[in-house]
Amino acid sequence: MKRILTQCIKELVQFRRDRLTLALAFLLPFLTLLIFGFAIRLESKNIPLIVQDFDRTNLSSSYIERLYATNQFIPYKWSGTDPVRDAIDRGIAKAAVIIPPEFSRDVKAGKNTELQVLIDATDVNNARVIKNSIQQVTNFFMRDQGLVPATSSITPKMRLWFNPGRLESLYIVPGVYGVVLWIFPSLLSAIAMVREKEKGTILQVYTSSISATELLLGKGIAYLLIAIAEALVLMVLGSLIFHVGLVAEPTALLVGTFLLLTDSVMFGLLLGVRSSNQNAAVQGVALIGFITALLLSGFIYPLNNIPFPLSLVPNVVPARYYIDITRDAFVRGTGWAGVWFDLVMLAILGLIFFNISRRVLSRMQLPN
Incomplete structure (x- = not known):
């Protein structure tokens, strides 16, 4: 010893x-x-998002505002002959949303309306987060505008356990x-x-x-x-x-x-x-x-x-x-x-x- x-x-x-x-x-x-x-940081934030709005109506503007209101995306503007393609190809923007010209009219008429969403999938995990976020914002926007039923037969009540503040x-x-x-x-x-x-x-x-x-x-x-x-x-x-x-x-x-x-x-x-x-x-x-x-x-x-x-x-x-x-x-x-x-x-x-x-x-x- x-x-x-x-x-x-x-x-x-x-x-x-x-x-x-x-x-x-x-x-x-x-x-x-x-x-x-x-x-x-495991949660993606401040993701550059470029939006090309061909409709330019109050409804399309409200949808764009809802996208940026999540505090997950930041607006990015890019000029050129094809600003969306250039921004994605150069890695400047990680995602792009293209709103078609008849967006507002088709939505109010109850027709099937398609938005074009381009996502940089170089980072697969980040691409998955962007996809889910845009999908959730779209669903919330549709409910908020009264375009889909606000209630359903199944309503999950979620609670974050151990770390509720994330x-x-x-x-x-x-x-x-x-x-x-x-x-x-x-x-x-x-x-x-x-x-x-x-x-x-x-x-x-x-x-x-x-x-x-x-x-x-x-x-x-x-x-x-x-x-x-x-x-x-x-x-x-x-x-x-x-x-x-x-x-x-x-x-x-x-x-x-x-x-x-x-x-x-x-x-x-x-x-x-x-x-x-x-x-x-x-x-x-x-x-x-x-x-x-x-x-x-x-x-x-x-x-x-x-x-x-x-x-x-x-x-x-x-x-x-x-x-x-x-x-x-x-x-x-x-x-x-x-x-x-x-x-x-x-x-x-x-x-x-x-x-x-x-x-x-x-x-x-x-x-x-």
């Missing part, structure tokens, strides 16, 4: 003296929180916690381990009486303490800036955070043991840690959309389970009953990372 504490204190002293590592531990996670929290920060920020707390602690511990190789001090460890388990525990405890401080700073700043507060009893979140940070540190030590230099360690964290946490954890994209066999990878991504825990703690509020499986998986993955690191490091050491 004494050798573990000695190794831990040595790592903390070295960390405190290295200003670059301090910035890597606290400044970069904060900047990542700001960038992801403010830049990622705040994207409630979805993005808890996910950012999972991504950031998985990447940066592992990056710090990987650099710390591989630095021993670059300086040659790892040879002293190999020939000393300290075991691989004691070495890993000493470094792991040190960087786990740093990661805990990092998590506290990150969550406090996230709550203050984005107004994301707890809605559930916090013990499940605390246990889950501890387990994720342990997994992250152990994963970093594993990469440090396997890497020969800091560049390789950083690339390993970026490739294996960052990409999987960003794309295969459910942070942005639903996991059920991932095709087989790639859909098997998220099962060994700790960030995937922690994001479930944070979104439960900050949005759903079910507590232990809803996240117990995620906690178990985090504990299992941490043990796997530690055991692999211990075995690799033991093979490198000379027998006593």
Whole structure:
């Protein structure tokens, strides 16, 4: 135990003296929180829409006003021989609505009236949002003008559960916690381990009486303490800036955070043991840690959309389970009953990372 504490204190002293590592531990996670929290938006807004009105009546003008009243579209004007085609082809407008000359007369006469809608489908998801929005506006306009029955035999009563205000920060920020707390602690511990190789001090460890388990525990405890401080700073700043507060009893979140940070540190030590230099360690964290946490954890994209066999990878991504825990703690509020499986998986993955690191490091050491 004494050798573990000695190794831990040595790592903390070295960390405190290295200003670059301090910035890597606290400044970069904060900047990542700001960038992801403010830049990622899943709901399309301010979509450039061009409207060509050949009818020019009060009814067509009312329809155009209704389109822009949604605050989802912004008006765009373009001149030329074919303004609609040019605006769509150049990517300036994402959608165009062409109102025919006899629009008002046909509508009032009860005839079938067709509007031409052109949508830039370069972004398939954005195109789907535009299509649904224009369809909903058209249906509402028809009801508002008394052109279709205002009532029907089936009237769904909808209520948004957990996030009635549709705040994207409630979805993005808890996910950012999972991504950031998985990447940066592992990056710090990987650099710390591989630095021993670059300086040659790892040879002293190999020939000393300290075991691989004691070495890993000493470094792991040190960087786990740093990661805990990092998590506290990150969550406090996230709550203050984005107004994301707890809605559930916090013990499940605390246990889950501890387990994720342990997994992250152990994963970093594993990469440090396997890497020969800091560049390789950083690339390993970026490739294996960052990409999987960003794309295969459910942070942005639903996991059920991932095709087989790639859909098997998220099962060994700790960030995937922690994001479930944070979104439960900050949005759903079910507590232990809803996240117990995620906690178990985090504990299992941490043990796997530690055991692999211990075995690799033991093979490198000379027998006593």
